[in-house]
Amino acid sequence: MGKRVAILGSTGSIGQNALQVLAALGPEYEVAALTTHSRIDLLAEQVRRFQPQIAAVTHPDFSKGNIPALDGFRGQILLGPEALTEIASQEDIDIILCAVVGAAGLPALLAAAQAGKRLAIANKEPLVIAGELLTRQAAAGGAEILPIDSEHSAVFQALQAGRPEEVRRIVLTASGGPFLRSRPEEIEQATAAQALAHPTWRMGPKITVDSATMVNKALEVMEARWLFGLPVDKIDVLIHPESVIHSMVEFIDGSVMAQMGTPDMKTPIQYALTYPQRKPGLSKGLQLETLGRLTFEAPDLNRFRALAVGYEAARLGGSAPVVFNAANEEAVAAFLEGRIPFGRIIELIEQCLQNHSVQTHLSLEALLEIDRWARQEVHRNLEHRTVLTSQKENR
Numbered sequence: 494m495g496k497r498v499a500i501l502g503s504t505g506s507i508g509q510n511a512l513q514v515l516a517a518l519g520p521e522y523e524v525a526a527l528t529t530h531s532r533i534d535l536l537a538e539q540v541r542r543f544q545p546q547i548a549a550v551t552h553p554d555f556s557k558g559n560i561p562a563l564d565g566f567r568g569q570i571l572l573g574p575e576a577l578t579e580i581a582s583q584e585d586i587d588i589i590l591c592a593v594v595g596a597a598g599l600p601a602l603l604a605a606a607q608a609g610k611r612l613a614i615a616n617k618e619p620l621v622i623a624g625e626l627l628t629r630q631a632a633a634g635g636a637e638i639l640p641i642d643s644e645h646s647a648v649f650q651a652l653q654a655g656r657p658e659e660v661r662r663i664v665l666t667a668s669g670g671p672f673l674r675s676r677p678e679e680i681e682q683a684t685a686a687q688a689l690a691h692p693t694w695r696m697g698p699k700i701t702v703d704s705a706t707m708v709n710k711a712l713e714v715m716e717a718r719w720l721f722g723l724p725v726d727k728i729d730v731l732i733h734p735e736s737v738i739h740s741m742v743e744f745i746d747g748s749v750m751a752q753m754g755t756p757d758m759k760t761p762i763q764y765a766l767t768y769p770q771r772k773p774g775l776s777k778g779l780q781l782e783t784l785g786r787l788t789f790e791a792p793d794l795n796r797f798r799a800l801a802v803g804y805e806a807a808r809l810g811g812s813a814p815v816v817f818n819a820a821n822e823e824a825v826a827a828f829l830e831g832r833i834p835f836g837r838i839i840e841l842i843e844q845c846l847q848n849h850s851v852q853t854h855l856s857l858e859a860l861l862e863i864d865r866w867a868r869q870e871v872h873r874n875l876e877h878r879t880v881l882t883s884q885k886e887n888r
């Protein structure tokens with residue numbers, strides 16, 4: 494029997510890529526479970542093609558009642574947010590590929606860690622919010638955590654060239670997003686359409702906005718800290734607009750290992766599934782001769798204030814990354830709804846961090862409580878501002 498894989502969030506961008514990878518890998522890998530939040534028609538299509546043992550719809554609106562689109566599916570149907578944890582606890586599933594957005598996958602990953610499974614993680618929030626807890630649980634349960642995020646997959650691959658104690662630093666590369674050359678006042682007022690036009694990667698909307706603010710890179714610093722057990726001052730960020738070098742590891746002898754490839758998430762997805770082996774892949778090979786040159790620059794922390802704020806939150810540790818992440822999620826949602834301009838995202842995050850005193854060594858419940866507080870705090874700030882502007886307009 495092949496390795497049995499559950500894809501949490503199979504209808505998303507990573508999830509769909511993962512299904513392409515699994516289809517190409519052949520019978521050595523079996524699709525055991527697929528989940529959507531609310532794109533039921535797409536899930537139904539995937540279920541018909543891949544015949545998993547479990548199909549799940551996680552949006553609470555679908556917790557009760559039946560799902561006509563899944564009529565004829567002979568496997569088990571799970572409904573509601575708890576479906577993810579139920580899938581992650583199934584004994585006969587070997588790999589949990591987590592490709593849901595935000596923190597939604599966290600309880601499921603903790604369950605999978607406890608059960609000693611392989612965790613292939615695309616979403617950074619679980620490690621950002623509960624990295625300490627998750628890595629501890631994985632060590633105790635004998636689980637492996639493999640990154641899918643391209644930078645972390647690159648670091649993970651480059652690390653194969655040496656031992657952990659031989660690492661001097663890691664360098665996460667960043668494309669710089671759509672606003673790399675924009676003037677600060679343009680960035681301040683940018684709209685969702687402008688922020689969603691990522692130059693090199695095609696991704697879901699939340700992470701695309703995070704790339705434009707560089708909150709994404711800040712979250713990746715926090716993610717790397719736990720994945721690789723490194724202090725924050727050994728994690729550097731370098732702008733590399735071509736996104737060909739996905740990240741690097743510098744060893745103590747001065748040797749630098751860089752992992753390169755075309756910007757295609759299928760490569761890191763596949764490596765997280767097949768590690769320690771490599772299998773023929775779907776991604777096109779790299780033709781450096783047609784690219785001509787690769788360029789690099791230090792990130793401008795005035796332009797990308799989110800990176801500076803994120804580093805500070807990462808250094809503080811404890812609950813600071815939780816607040817940074819939760820405030821960002823709410824601010825990005827407000828931005829995508831057209832309620833605030835782009836520049837306000839980082840302001841909301843900073844306000845929230847300023848009103849928080851950092852706590853360490855917290856339980857999952859305490860972490861989630863702080864997560865909720867930060868979200869409410871952003872909404873209080875948003876409403877406060879709305880009241881002020883409407884008062885001004887009425888004058």
Ligand code: NDP
Nearest residue numbers: 502504505506507530531532593594597615616696697700
């Ligand atoms: P998408 O928005 O395209 O897909 C998200 C998936 O999760 C969908 O299947 C969605 O269902 C499901 N989902 C959404 N909300 C919930 C919820 N509350 N509970 C359970 N499931 C939910 O995102 P991406 O595929 O782009 O990204 C997934 C994760 O991977 C993100 O955390 C992102 O940061 C990370 N990542 C993505 C990269 C990329 O290239 N796309 C690169 C590196 C990291 P539905 O379809 O019904 O909405």
Ligand code: MG
Nearest residue numbers: 642643644713
């Ligand atoms: Mg990334």
